[in-house]
Amino acid sequence: MSRHIYLRAYMAGVTVPSALMLLILLAFCVVRFGFQFPLPIERALVFPMALVPNLWGLWNMLYVPVNRRARIPIGLYGAVVPLFVGPLAYFSARAFGFEIPPFVMAVLPFALVIAAMAYYLVWKYLVGFFNELLEIG
Amino acid sequence: MNDADDRVCDLLKRAVGPVGQPELRRDLWPRMQARLEGTRLRVPWWDWVLAALLALCFLLAPGAIPAVLYQL
Numbered sequence: 001m002s003r004h005i006y007l008r009a010y011m012a013g014v015t016v017p018s019a020l021m022l023l024i025l026l027a028f029c030v031v032r033f034g035f036q037f038p039l040p041i042e043r044a045l046v047f048p049m050a051l052v053p054n055l056w057g058l059w060n061m062l063y064v065p066v067n068r069r070a071r072i073p074i075g076l077y078g079a080v081v082p083l084f085v086g087p088l089a090y091f092s093a094r095a096f097g098f099e100i101p102p103f104v105m106a107v108l109p110f111a112l113v114i115a116a117m118a119y120y121l122v123w124k125y126l127v128g129f130f131n132e133l134l135e136i137g
Numbered sequence: 138m139n140d141a142d143d144r145v146c147d148l149l150k151r152a153v154g155p156v157g158q159p160e161l162r163r164d165l166w167p168r169m170q171a172r173l174e175g176t177r178l179r180v181p182w183w184d185w186v187l188a189a190l191l192a193l194c195f196l197l198a199p200g201a202i203p204a205v206l207y208q209l
Contacts, residue, residue, distance in 0.1 A: 017209060020209050024206050024207075024209065027202075027206055031203070044207075048206070048207055048209065052208065052209065082208060085208045086208055089207055093207075101200075103200040104203055106200055107198045107200040107201045108204060110194070110198065110201060111201050111204035111205060114191065114194045114195075114198075114204075115204070115205045115209075117187055117190065117191045117194075118191055118205055118209070120187065121184065121187060121188060122209070125178075125180075
């Protein structure tokens with residue numbers, strides 16, 4: 001299976017955030033409709049729904065040449081993603097006029113570190129699994 | 138074994154020709170074992186520590202949950 005390696009890498013990268021999207025949507029719905037929190041769900045979901053899966057796919061595509069040159073463990077490679085996605089998420093939330101709740105703003109500086117830990121585990125075990133399945137890297 | 142059994146054995150031997158190569162060229166079991174062990178998920182202890190730390194962070198600062206979910 002040596003053909004279309006970049007397409008396979010993109011698909012492997014997109015799969016995990018797309019599946020997680022259901023959980024995120026559920027969490028947003030619980031917060032919005034369950035706790036009656038005034039959250040503009042349509043504006044809040046633009047970033048995780050449209051941009052994040054594509055970013056993961058592109059990042060995993062980039063893993064193919066990076067892994068050929070220097071063999072970087074996929075967990076560490078994935079843990080770098082929040083460095084780009086975090087600020088992008090913040091600025092896109094601002095751009096879409098989505099007001100970040102104060103309790104989230106309070107932990108925002110630590111959220112990057114926490115996200116890096118979460119990304120490490122998700123990339124190592126989930127994206128890594130799909131990469132292995134599709135014979136990437 | 139009676140005459141009928143002997144006859145069945147003879148018929149079977151005649152019907153099924155001798156196998157050309159009864160032995161495998163190499164033992165396939167080590168490869169099979171390596172493959173089985175390869176598919177087993179092994180989680181190192183530091184990953185367990187990291188997962189526990191992550192759960193603790195979420196417990197102590199629940200505001201981080203939406204912040205992380207937002208960028209996942």
